[in-house]
Amino acid sequence: MNVGTRKILNRSFTAVGIGSIVVMGIALLIVIVPIIYNGVGAVFFTGTIEHRNMLYNEFGEGDEAELAKQNAAAGVYRKEVYAMLAGFEAELEAMESERQQEFRSKYGSVRNALTALMGPLPGDTGAMLTRFKYGQTRWEKAEEKLHEFLYEAKWDYSDPDAMAKEYYVSRAAEFEGTSLVKIFPYVEKHLEEIMRPEFTIYLGFLTDSSVDSHIFGGIWPEIQGTFFLAIGAMLFAFPLGVIAAVYFTEYAREGLFTSMLRSANSTLAGVPSIVFGLFGLAFFINTLGVSESKSVLAGSLTLAIMILPTIIRAAEEAILSVPRTYKEASLSLGSTKWNTIMTVILPAALPGIITGGVISLGRAAGETAPIIFTAAVSVGSAIGLADVFSSPTPALSWNIYNLASEHEAAAEIRHVQYGMVLALVGIVLLLNLSAILLRARISKKLKG
């Protein structure tokens, strides 16, 4: 091959390598940025008066006098809307039966769209679920609902080969010639006065419990459950892992038995996480009966087994990286082996061991599959510390799945889902970041 070609090949080889790292960086950004952007929107957003009413009624937060003033101001415009509805209802009664039938169903869907936008209308029967007691709490959602109120979505099935296409029909045109026609431009024009959007910082998203399965309220039960599970797992796995690492590094004699133990360790590290879930169900719950059904305890034990190999490996590495001279100096001073381990080796290796522990804590917090059968419930309030032995808990990882794919109003509460994902990713990445910083400090210290 000619030298020029070899040079080109060499450069493009370098480019491929750098390119693949760049692709990884871009992939990370593509995943992280929308999660951060939308997740922040769960706390910082433009809230409507419905949000403030909901907070006041469900959580007792907010200023009563101020809220009453705002409600009164919005009420002026809302009354106008209610009057138009009442006017049309009277007109409807006076129509001959055929036209009445036609308009009644159309009017029903108009009323539903309006209820979804601004909350229960006069004449509505009392709402069974909390979600029907309030209108849209977020401004961007209110604008969406306004569009649904103004235009009816229909599907075009005319072409049997292609997918059905959605198209919109103006409701105002459908009510041409009746008194209701005025209501559409009125609501469109006065939406701000009716909903009173205001920039809102809802820190309660992190500390409130949820209302009506996450339609309103915050994610505190999930955050707490995640902490209980992760810390519970660490309580079991950390001491066991460190002791096992001490054995492997200081006591184990190389031989068939030790290599079998090591092999078991890497086997455990490679077991798929869902199999841990099966094992937790079959062993901790069905065989040992640590709890009657799912519980935080069973989940923590399952997670502990899962993170054990990681902790052992990290602790082993940390212990091995302690300079031999430390150990030799201690032994030469007449200290026993056990004494040397406890007073010299472990303190020197401690930062490294803690780094491994912190990373494992993050892994335990983020894992979903092992807790599906052992600890997680979809809906629930925060549990007390005394209940960890007997009751299951909601947890961030499980509820992200549940809200995104099984919740009946999944598309309506995207902001809650994003908020949860950001909370989980934030917890895990913060733990990892602190581990990275800790490690950087250790390597600096070891370099002297």
Place this chain on the structure above:
Amino acid sequence: MNEEVRKESGRSGAFIISARKRKFQKIAKTAGESMLLLIASFVAIVVLFIFYFVAVDAIPYFQLRGFSEFFTSSNWYPAGEPGEFGALAIIYGSGMVTLGSTLLSVPMGIAAAICLSDILPFSVRQYAKPIIEMLAAIPSVAFGFFALVIFAPLLQTHGGPILMWVWWVLAAPFLLLAAIVIADLITAKIQDQNSRERMSKVLLAVFSVGALGFLYWVGSVLQGIEILTGTNALNVSIILSFMSLPTIVSVSEDALQAVGRDLREGSYALGATRAETIVKTILPAASSGIIAAVILGVMRALGETMVVWMASGNSSHIPDPWFNYLEAVRTLTATIAGDMGEADQVTGSARYHVLFAMGLLLLVISFFSNLVSERIVVRQRKILSGQ
């Protein structure tokens, strides 16, 4: 003076120990060490327990229904009366997304590992490593959420153009490079330098036009593709490949670093370029470690639950044609996670035990691939230290 020191130490018991005390210490030491051994073998006990308890719940399924249905039928109707438990399509789905993610992640992972170990200077490497660590740290359910809520709708609405752009960006440089190399190889035999250069330029122009035409043709075919559902095998394969990348990169980087400097320097001294050194010398020397890395990456993709459960579409059928990555599939892990909720109440039925059978299958596969990758790493270490 001397006497005093001895007395002092005698009192504290640090240096002079009575026979009784020594005996006691010996017993304490043995007891302590066996205690340590017990805790260290806890891991091995756990592994045995996992195998035992998963197998104990899996065997009743095979006793009830035999082996053939599970592996040969693709009718999965566990809730039917009587239920049908053909897992072939599910096993196939698992294999399909694993293969897809491996095809994407292995070349990229090895290239990134080479870049980290041989190409980037140390100062840049320090900033590149956290990227990989962060990718590894992001919880799988967050990736699943991304795949379901952001990526799937994107594929569904703009699938064709996305595929076309990816094809252009990835294939164009490689085809151009191939044109250059082929033109060079063909003209290598021509002795006269002037005519060789002219010939090579003509060939290069011809090949480039051909490559461009090929690029354009495939691109327009791809652009015309309409993706009916965004939750499909392609979506999952892409996301899984990013999840298994960190494993592949870090393990193969270790393998590359284990190859000593002397091999690299020898190759450079013979006049090889960096690319030639890496491809012809370093990669063969590190090959077994890289195979181990690939095995671990494959296992990561095969064992992943949340992403495939959320974004693979969970439809138990073999795609038509068999390589159609744009159809929804269902995997073993997602089936275990998804069906246990309903099967839970009927503990003891085939419906419950078949999920453990799937778990056992996963467990056995992961056990053997772990064993193989470990053997490979040990062998490589022996070979490298022997040299």
